[in-house]
Amino acid sequence: MTSLARAENLAAEPLAHEHCAVSVETKSGVFGFDCAPGETLLYAGLRHGLTLPHECATGTCGTCRARVMTGEVDVAWEEAPGAARLKRDKGDILLCQTRALGDCVLRVPAEVAEKPARHQIPAYRTGLMENIRRLTSDVISFEVALSTPMEFDAGQFVVVEAPGLQGARAYSMVNFTRSAERIELVVKRKPSGGFGDWLFGPGAEGAEVKVFGPLGRATFHADENKNLLMIAGGSGIAGMMSILASAAESDHFRTRKGYVFFGVRTLADGFYLEEFARRVAEANGNLEVTLALSHEEPSREDHPDHPGVKLAGGMVHEVASRAMAGRYDDLMAYVAGPPPMVDGALRTLITQGGLSPSAIRYDKFG
Numbered sequence: 001m002t003s004l005a006r007a008e009n010l011a012a013e014p015l016a017h018e019h020c021a022v023s024v025e026t027k028s029g030v031f032g033f034d035c036a037p038g039e040t041l042l043y044a045g046l047r048h049g050l051t052l053p054h055e056c057a058t059g060t061c062g063t064c065r066a067r068v069m070t071g072e073v074d075v076a077w078e079e080a081p082g083a084a085r086l087k088r089d090k091g092d093i094l095l096c097q098t099r100a101l102g103d104c105v106l107r108v109p110a111e112v113a114e115k116p117a118r119h120q121i122p123a124y125r126t127g128l129m130e131n132i133r134r135l136t137s138d139v140i141s142f143e144v145a146l147s148t149p150m151e152f153d154a155g156q157f158v159v160v161e162a163p164g165l166q167g168a169r170a171y172s173m174v175n176f177t178r179s180a181e182r183i184e185l186v187v188k189r190k191p192s193g194g195f196g197d198w199l200f201g202p203g204a205e206g207a208e209v210k211v212f213g214p215l216g217r218a219t220f221h222a223d224e225n226k227n228l229l230m231i232a233g234g235s236g237i238a239g240m241m242s243i244l245a246s247a248a249e250s251d252h253f254r255t256r257k258g259y260v261f262f263g264v265r266t267l268a269d270g271f272y273l274e275e276f277a278r279r280v281a282e283a284n285g286n287l288e289v290t291l292a293l294s295h296e297e298p299s300r301e302d303h304p305d306h307p308g309v310k311l312a313g314g315m316v317h318e319v320a321s322r323a324m325a326g327r328y329d330d331l332m333a334y335v336a337g338p339p340p341m342v343d344g345a346l347r348t349l350i351t352q353g354g355l356s357p358s359a360i361r362y363d364k365f366g
């Protein structure tokens with residue numbers, strides 16, 4: 001049977017129990033892959049090495065838009081924010097929120113390659129939640145002990161499925177190590193957020209989670225040999241910590257500059273400050289870290305307990321804009337955090353810094 005799935009009859013559809021053959025028509029040719037029962041089309045294509053378009057991999061950005069040409073599919077999350085502008089009557093879907101119910105043909109309006117140019121091909125792993133640590137009143141870090149080691153680039157993220165929670169959540173790696181047996185993640189709690197509530201509750205330590213990754217292109221590569229500018233809001237600092245660890249490993253700040261702007265509300269909301277102070281001390285004057293306080297005017301220029309860390313008042317992209325004037329030469333910029341903060345930073349980098357899109361890498365956490 002070849003028909004497009006319609007939202008109203010999906011609830012009654014059984015999920016496929018066997019692998020389905022998926023064919024994707026793209027601007028760069030036709031590719032095929034198989035999709036396991038219950039697996040989303042995006043994850044199935046990515047784990048076969050196809051560079052299907054995506055950003056968040058969790059239903060919010062809308063980048064993974066595709067059209068079902070033939071075959072039946074099941075939309076896992078109808079209300080996904082990324083689906084708001086889809087032409088559903090024409091068969092448009094989000095690849096990251098849709099599963100195949102049988103063999104199908106899709107059309108993806110993008111160039112697709114058969115292997116990512118630089119990054120590892122993502123895969124599924126299971127993991128055990130360990131060392132859950134509260135860093136501030138609403139920020140928790142934890143480690144996931146992986147079932148098999150994972151190679152990833154600094155700045156990448158994984159998606160995590162927690163027991164009893166609908167859908168996956170994206171979290172950026174904080175640590176950086178080759179063939180990682182454990183990954184460190186950090187979560188800023190969102191009011192009434194499903195994952196945050198679970199993580200801050202009693203059942204998370206020792207729980208088994210499902211992990212898919214690595215994903216993401218906001219990555220650091222020492223051989224690009226650039227000065228580094230990092231602008232992060234809240235838990236957006238996660239991937240920057242991984243980039244700093246990777247840069248330290250390659251002794252990047254011996255010859256290159258680094259500027260980190262970390263936005264939080266008040267002094268009490270800052271975290272990873274000891275690590276920052278240590279990184280600054282190790283970088284021979286080539287690394288500057290500024291904690292930008294949006295809801296408090298700092299009474300001094302550096303942190304009272306961590307003197308290597310500078311303090312400034314204002315929104316983080318405005319603080320970065322003031323401090324970076326005239327210093328945008330030969331750099332790669334990284335931005336991560338809540339979407340309005342990321343948009344503000346991107347405007348600054350393009351209009352004030354004159355940076356081209358190829359010199360900016362970002363993740364929107366929403």
Ligand SMILES: Cc1cc2nc3c(=O)[nH]c(=O)nc-3n(C[C@H](O)[C@H](O)[C@H](O)COP(=O)(O)OP(=O)(O)OC[C@H]3O[C@@H](n4cnc5c(N)ncnc54)[C@H](O)[C@@H]3O)c2cc1C
Pocket residue numbers: 055056057058059060076077157166167168169170171172173186187188189190192193194195196197216235236238239363364365366
């Ligand atoms: C690339 C990227 C990296 C990120 N890295 C971090 C990080 O390092 N630290 C951090 O704190 N946050 C990070 N985030 C944000 C994070 O993924 C979560 O959105 C945030 O933690 C809130 O999750 P929650 O479950 O508490 O809130 P909720 O409001 O319950 O869920 C938020 C997100 O979960 C998914 N979701 C919710 N309900 C469903 C459903 N029924 N079916 C399918 N999916 C659903 C959606 O993506 C939704 O936006 C990142 C986001 C992205 C896109």
Ligand code: FES
Pocket residue numbers: 053054055056057058059060061062063064065082094095096097
């Ligand atoms: S990648 Fe599917 S909505 Fe973002």
